[in-house]
Amino acid sequence: MIEKKDLDGPVELLSMQETTDDFATIFEPSCFDDYLGQHEVKNKIKVFVTASKMRGDPLDHMLLFGPPGLGKTTLAKIMAKELNVPFRITSAPILERTGDLVAILSSITAREILFIDEIHRLPKNVEEILYSAMENFCVDVIIGQGAGAKSIRLPLQPFTLIGATTKTSLISGPLQTRFGIVERLDFYQPEDLAHIVMQNADFMGIPCLPEAALTIGQRARGTPRIVKRIIRRVRDFAQVHNYNIIDTTVVNQALTFLGIDEDGLNKLDRAILTHILQDFDGGPVGLDTLAAMTGEDKESIEDVCEPFLLRIGLLQKSPRGRQIPAKKIPYLRRKLLGQITPEQSELF
Ligand SMILES: Nc1ncnc2c1ncn2[C@@H]1O[C@H](COP(=O)(O)OP(=O)(O)OP(=O)(O)O)[C@@H](O)[C@H]1O
Ligand SMILES: [Mg+2]
The missing domain is CATH 1.10.8.60 (Helicase, Ruva Protein; domain 3)
Known part of the structure; x- marks a missing residue:
């Protein structure tokens, strides 16, 4: 993603309009018809978007969650296009100080969509700014320091916040309850x-x-x-x-x-499963150990590999760590270690 650094303002990501030309050789869905699959979520969102358009109100704040690459950002951009409102994209890790967020919020126009990616990573004090912004379209800012400091209320234009996250469990209760719409994107068929x-x-x-x-x-x-x-x-x-x-x-x-096999596993998935199988007899084994053994960082294993392995039933999570379900062990021994099972050996 391209970053625009404003000398005394927050670091902001370029708007959708500015980025698309750079990727003109890659197809990007720009309307609901282009956004394939996810029928249930899409149909619901179409209703919310149409209703908001008919009333001329900002769309209700929305939280989209689901594993990486399922189309959260794409869906948010489509909503802005369909509503014909500006779209601004930023990401929680770059909103380090409350001033970063206040600067963005104070320049937002009526009905604009502000998309905050990885919203679970907002620092607590920055997140708190969002509470009144989402609920009452205003923020309280402190001017000055020490005894002379005073709080002033800054009104904002009515806007829509779309938050995206791969980890709902890390979103605080107060933030989650302020979203009128919460939708989960699931893996595609x-x-x-x-x-x-x-x-x-x-x-x-x-x-x-x-x-x-x-x-x-x-x-x-x-x-x-x-x-x-x-x-x-x-x-x-x-x-x-x-x-x-x-x-x-x-x-x-x-x-x-x-290196993509018939189950859709890549080299890293196979390395993870092979270590659990070969070195830990099927598990359980901790995430830190797996990261050290595969040389991959914990976040990639947890956010990218595990959701899929869990979904296809080749991995289980327990309080003691990750393990391969007992009934999948013979299959994976055959697949990854080339070992034949006792039942098969009887055939020879
Ligand atoms: N339903 C869909 N139909 C067609 N293309 C899609 C669909 N969903 C996503 N894509 C394409 O897949 C790619 C990844 O989508 P996107 O970046 O929106 O995922 P994401 O959920 O925001 O991922 P991350 O969590 O990593 O930010 C995009 O290039 C997008 O064009
Ligand atoms: Mg995204």
Whole structure:
């Protein structure tokens, strides 16, 4: 993401309009029709957006949560487009001081959408500024220092806050209750991801067969961002090998080349599962140990790998750590360690 540094103001991310041109070669959904899958959430949000548009009121504050790459930011941008209101994007880790947030809030225009990514990472004192901003469209700021300090109330334009998070458990109660709409994005079905493959292949002008799109959909960890990454790499692979159509054979060869297996697992997923299996006999094992053994940081393991492994039932979390469910151990031994099970050995 591109950063615009204002010398005496907060660090702000460029608005949507300013960033899209840089990525004109990559397809980005810009309306509800382009946003595929997530039917339930999308239908609800369409109603809220239409109602707000009819009344001319700002959309209610909204909290979107779900694992990385499922389309939280994209959905927020689409809402701004559909409502025809300005969209401003920022991220909690760069809002270090209360002044950073106050500067943004005080320049917000009526009905504007302010999108705060990773909202669970707001420092407590910055988060507290949001309470009155969200509830009463005002902020209290302290002017001066010591005995002469006084508090003044700054009115704000009525706006919409959209907060995005991968971890709702880390959002404080007072903040969560101030969102009128809370929606969860879940992993996508392979069929929906196959539509996203076709959408992107069409945009890039490469013919892709529906069954090839479904194969990618099945191996993309339920995540549009991964679909987009795979289809671009498959295109590279096809181009270099002179294939002018993407079929299942090309996809299978490309996925093997990329190290993505038939369950959608990548190298890091396999390393995690292999360590738990080989070194800890299936677990439980702590996150710190796994991070040290794989050389990966804890956040990537926890935010990117684990949600998918948990979802497909290859991993379980318990108070004592991560473990592989007993019934999956024979399958993973075969898959990762090439070991045959006692039942199989009877066949030989
Ligand atoms: N429903 C969808 N239909 C088509 N493309 C989508 C959809 N959802 C997401 N995408 C595409 O997937 C990519 C990732 O989406 P996005 O950046 O919105 O995810 P995110 O949930 O905000 O992720 P993060 O938590 O990492 O910020 C984008 O390039 C977007 O164009
Ligand atoms: Mg995002």
